[in-house]
Amino acid sequence: MPPFGVMFHHFHDEPDKAAAARHPRGQGSISATTLSEMLDDLGDRVIPAREYAERAAAGQLTDTDVCLTFDDNLRCQFDVAEPVLKERGLTGSWFVATGTLRGEAPKLEIYRRFRDTRFANIDDFYEAYFRLLAATPLAERVCEALRTFDPNGYLAEFAFYSEADRRFRYVRDEVLGPRDYERVMDELIAAHGVSITDLARDLWMGETELRRLHKEGHVIGLHSHSHPTRLANLTPSQQRAEYADNLALLMDVTRERPTTMSHPCNSYTDATLAILRDLGVTVGFRANMAPGGGSTLELPREDHVNLLSAAAVN
């Protein structure tokens, strides 16, 4: 097994505290106990984040080296995972999309929290979304597109998606596009009497948490400013602005120039890599285990979900 980063996203409070959970359980989220078990399994393969970055930049990683990475600046990572790492004397790399520090929150996380907390399961959410969609002027376009839609041929590389997952993603990404998709989502949220402000509460870390992580020896790295889902589709100058703003804001917070990053939604082009090099970034992570182009700006990562043994999930 080559060296890799473990890619963490969402954490939830322990089940026994579920009634008052600040960080409720969601799709793919894990608890502190599960994280501990995973760290037990990885044992002394996990090396300090700074050392991993230095070895990677110098091309000196060994096959057993593993590092821990946390994307998206999530408050649940700080509240649930940071104490576990601290107790074990471990450090990780935290890749921050800085828009959240300026009140420009990516809707992706808000919508995720809405789905996770307001519906018994994902199918109930899909049903509510399509019911509302059917009552809008967009209905005809969606109906027309779904008439010839073949769920088995769409996103076939992701075996774990259900037919309903595929239909929803197809309508969201190929038929509606971000603007219309968000318009319907925002209507659905309003229809549930929930405000975006309520949903955004406790979702992201602030400057205080980032400063503390930095002081404790964790690595703070880039993850773009606004977290576009398809950064590769932006022009090179838009891409540069994403990473230059990201870098300037993080330097403001930590007083250290970031030299590491992870690619949001694994989306990048050769131009992105050239921009990152130009900004002084030496180490970058992909969002899967594929080798990419093999440069030190495309290091592989394994999603924590793939490291879970069935018994460990709680």
Ligand SMILES: [Zn+2]
């Ligand atoms: Zn991300």
